[in-house]
Amino acid sequence: MQGKAWRFENDVNTDAIIPGRFLADWNKNPGKLKDHCFIDLLPDFSRSVEKGDYIVAGTNFGCGSSREAAPIAIKMSGVNVIIAGSFARIFYRNCINVGVLALESAEASAKVRQGDILNVDIMTGVINNVTTGQAYSFKPVPPFLKEILDLGGLAPYVQNKLNIS
């Protein structure tokens, strides 16, 4: 997966990702969230982002509210992988549950610049910076979470437990 990096700083909050005013009945039509993703922080984002692009941020990405609309807005924008120094915990859980890959990498967080072309290899656990030739490692996904991801997310996990087919 090759894509362009969008740089964000520390403590990007969920109001910046998707402001509260767009939350009324959001999940009936989640596709609409794309138009408002980062609208106050980076008004051009939704028009310029391309499918397969990456978000690379500092620490505590996704702090603030528990709104699942935040990772979904990012996903609807075409970004499937977020790389950060660290994530706020509710946001991190929400990413797993909605199928957005949240990777912790202090190295990538420090070195990737706006517009760098990245290529993330999940199997080998490497983030390649095609623009600079650098390679960064990321923290492996904990085995328990991998089990949920392998089942296809939290919904199949619940169905499995309740014997719902």
Place this chain on the structure above:
Amino acid sequence: MGLTLTEKILAKAAGTDRVEPGEIINARVDAVIGHDISTAAFRELVKMKVTKVFDRNKVFFTVDHFAPSPSLDAAAQLKDLYAFIDQYEIKNWFELGRGGICHAIFPEQGLITPSTVVLGADSHTCTYGALGTFATGMGVTDIASAMALGEVWLKVPASMKIEFDGVVGDMITGKDLILHVIGNIGVDGALYQAMEFCGSAIRGLPIDDRFTICNMAIEAGAKNGIIAVDHVTTDYLLNRAKESYQSLASDDTAQYDRNFRWDASAITPLVAQPDSPANVAPAADLQKIRVNQVVIGSCTNGRITDMRAAARILKGQKVARGVRLLIFPATQEIYLQAMREGLIETFVEAGAVISPPICGPCLGAHMGLLAAGEVAISTTNRNFVGRMGHRDSRVYLSSPFTAAASAVAGYIVSPREVC
């Protein structure tokens, strides 16, 4: 080695003697809470083909964010929520006019008890830690899963001990203490951790102030905030708690990741400046910042103690020209109590607008959004860019004393300067 209060509750919920920080456990869930934006959790249940919740007495819902409906989308969402409440036979349901803000109404109704595990589809669910409860917020898919299974996977948090010695001064509240903490440790200072508050100053605080403190644990990135049960807690729960409960406390030999100790008597009225709850300064140090709007209420500061604080400042005073003062009692019961005590009369005479018990402009939904360039001082919990309206508006956070005093002055002021 002993256990912290949070570790003891989680060990009990996991059916084991002890848990270690970092360990992933499967915990029994005692209650799950939600509000109108969490309607999406029911939609997830439908998608999962789950036809009933784990216990219809243990799922609590209210209406507070987009209510009364400010838009057609909000109206459609609310209509769906009413239908889901019937479909899943949710017993503890507090509809508009019979409830209030989630983090005020559920404890008030005695539904939250100590030493239990409570999950909520709202980041400020950590409020309930004031009752010695392990409570944390999650997104709607996690909440739907907990509603279906009555259990949840959790990573056991390391604990941070925050001790306030001494006695707080006049017009110093739980809000000033928690702003002091966040100002010191930052918005990620307690990331993934449990914040345990203790010390003589905490023990001397009324329960409402303790709710305020635990409410804002999330603003430091914490998983939960918690205060051990004492006589203030048991007095609050007397004739209120719907179930008998166990009181737990941290062992003397418990291990903390970090320890902080402050003298509460040295704390002055504090304000968090734009655009972060960690950008804290003494109110007295600010240079006459003019305000267009003052908001008193929310899950942080909409309880009766907060209403009394505002009324103490506003009695016989008038809101300054050019300032809108919006007051949101957090539940119907608090509203009624404020009427009985004459507080509402004081507010109306001062020139305040009294709102129904809802979240209002806190999250920029409705009922008082800010225009570009406008400034508000608010007793709410977040002052991020655009949180209360236009991206070029600015929000300062404070206690009800400081907010009310600023409404009278027309600019941000320490309440000690006007009384």
